[in-house]
Amino acid sequence: MFPVVFYWLGKISGALNRCIVSAFLAGLGMCSAQAAESGDVHLVADIFRPLSRPAEMLLEPTQLVLLVTLGIFLVVVGVLVFVLIQFRPRGPEDHLTEPPQIYGSNNIEMAWTVIPCLVVFVLVLVSARSIVEIQDAPVPENAIHIRLVGHQWWWEIHYPELGITTANEIHIPVSTRNGVQTPTHIQLESADVIHSFWVPQMAGKTDLVPNRINKTWMEPFQVGTFLGNCAEYCGTQHANMLLRVIVHEPKEFQKWVESQKRPTAEPEGALAIQGKKDFFDLSCINCHTVDGTLAKGVFGPDLTKFATRQTLGAGVAPRTPADIRAWLANPDSLKPGCYMPDMKLTPQQLDGLVAYLETLK
Numbered sequence: 063m064f065p066v067v068f069y070w071l072g073k074i075s076g077a078l079n080r081c082i083v084s085a086f087l088a089g090l091g092m093c094s095a096q097a098a099e100s101g102d103v104h105l106v107a108d109i110f111r112p113l114s115r116p117a118e119m120l121l122e123p124t125q126l127v128l129l130v131t132l133g134i135f136l137v138v139v140g141v142l143v144f145v146l147i148q149f150r151p152r153g154p155e156d157h158l159t160e161p162p163q164i165y166g167s168n169n170i171e172m173a174w175t176v177i178p179c180l181v182v183f184v185l186v187l188v189s190a191r192s193i194v195e196i197q198d199a200p201v202p203e204n205a206i207h208i209r210l211v212g213h214q215w216w217w218e219i220h221y222p223e224l225g226i227t228t229a230n231e232i233h234i235p236v237s238t239r240n241g242v243q244t245p246t247h248i249q250l251e252s253a254d255v256i257h258s259f260w261v262p263q264m265a266g267k268t269d270l271v272p273n274r275i276n277k278t279w280m281e282p283f284q285v286g287t288f289l290g291n292c293a294e295y296c297g298t299q300h301a302n303m304l305l306r307v308i309v310h311e312p313k314e315f316q317k318w319v320e321s322q323k324r325p326t327a328e329p330e331g332a333l334a335i336q337g338k339k340d341f342f343d344l345s346c347i348n349c350h351t352v353d354g355t356l357a358k359g360v361f362g363p364d365l366t367k368f369a370t371r372q373t374l375g376a377g378v379a380p381r382t383p384a385d386i387r388a389w390l391a392n393p394d395s396l397k398p399g400c401y402m403p404d405m406k407l408t409p410q411q412l413d414g415l416v417a418y419l420e421t422l423k
C-alpha cells in the first residue's frame with residue numbers, strides 16, 4: 063500500500079515540480095544560455111528524478127515528508143472547513159449565545175501533544191538515517207577528489223590529485239551501479255560568504271562556509287550535463303552563480319583530463335599575439351592565472367583552459383566570441399555588480415583579447 067502511494071505521489075509531485083520549475087526558469091530567461099547546446103543537457107533540475115547517488119538516497123525521505131505534511135495539511139484544512147460550515151451563524155440572534163466552553167480535556171490535550179511528537183520523531187529518525195548514510199559513505203581508492211571554493215559569484219574548482227584547476231564546470235566520470243564505482247568526493251570551502259552547492263539531480267544541498275570544510279559527493283548513473291546553482295543567497299549576483307556538472311564515460315573523462323593537462327600552444331596570428339601582449343600589459347594577470355605564464359592572479363577564475371568551457375561568468379552567457387567581447391567590454395552589462403572591473407578597453411584591445419582567450423585550450 064505505502065509504496066504505491068509513494069509512487070503516485072512522486073509522479074504527481076514530479077509533474078507539478080517540472081511545470082513550476084520550467085515556468086520559473088523560462089521566466090528568468092535562464093534557458094537561453096543552454097538553448098544553443100545539443101546533447102544530453104538536463105535543462106530542468108528535477109529533484110524527483112535523481113540520476114545519481116546521493117540524490118537518489120534522498121528521494122524516499124523527501125516523498126515521506128511530503129506525504130506526512132500533505133496529510134497534516136488535509137486534516138487541518140478539513141477540520142477548518144468543517145467548523146466553518148457546521149458552526150456558521152444560522153440566525154440573527156446567533157451571536158448572543160455563547161458556545162459551550164470546554165476546558166481541560168485530558169484526551170484532547172494528550173492527542174494534540176502525542177501525535178505531533180510521534181510525527182516529528184519519525185521524521186527526525188528518517189532524516190538522521192539519510193544524513194548518516196550520506197556523510198559516512200565510504201571513499202573508495204579510485205574516487206575522484208575535488209576541492210570546490212565558492213566566490214562571489216563563481217566556483218573555483220581544483221582536482222588536487224590530477225593537478226587541474228578550472229571554474230564553474232565540473233567534469234566527472236559516470237559511475238555504474240554494478241561495475242566499477244568511481245564516485246567524486248568534494249571538499250567545499252568559501253573565499254568570502256556562505257554559498258551552497260546544489261546540483262539537484264546529483265546531490266542535496268551542502269553549504270560552503272568560510273573557515274570550515276564541508277563534504278559531499280556525487281556518483282552519477284547517466285552521462286550528460288546537469289545544471290546546478292548556488293542555493294544560499296550570497297549577494298546581488300547570487301542568481302547568476304550557476305554551476306554545471308558534465309558527466310562523461312570513463313574514457314571521455316580521461317580525454318578531458320589529458321586535454322586540461324596538455325601545455326597550451328603559443329598563440330598564432332597577429333591579433334592573438336597582440337591580445338596576449340595586452341593580457342599581460344593590462345592588469346588581467348593580477349586577477350587571473352594562465353598556467354605556464356606570469357599570470358598568477360587568483361582573484362578571478364583560472365583561464366588556463368578557458369576555451370574548453372561551455373559558458374562564461376558562471377553560466378551567465380555561452381562562451382561565444384561575441385559574448386566574450388561583451389564581457390570584456392563591460393562585465394556589468396552581463397552580470398551587474400560582479401567583481402571584474404570594466405577596464406575601458408579599446409575595440410582593438412577587445413579584438414586581440416578575444417582572439418587570445420580563444421587560444422587557451
Ligand code: HEC
Binds near residue numbers: 362368371400419
Ligand atoms: C580586479 C580583478 C580582475 C581583473 C583586473 C580582470 N578580471 Fe577577469 N574576472 C574577474 C572576476 C572576479 C571574474 C569572475 C566574475 C564572475 O563570474 O562573477 C572574472 C571573469 C573573467 C572571465 C570569465 C571566466 C570564466 O570562466 O567565466 C574572463 C574571460 C576574464 N575575466 C578575462 C579578463 C581579462 C581579459 C582581463 C584583462 C583585460 C580581466 N579579466 C581582468 C576579475 C578580474
Ligand SMILES: [Cu+2]
Binds near residue numbers: 212213
Ligand atoms: Cu553563492
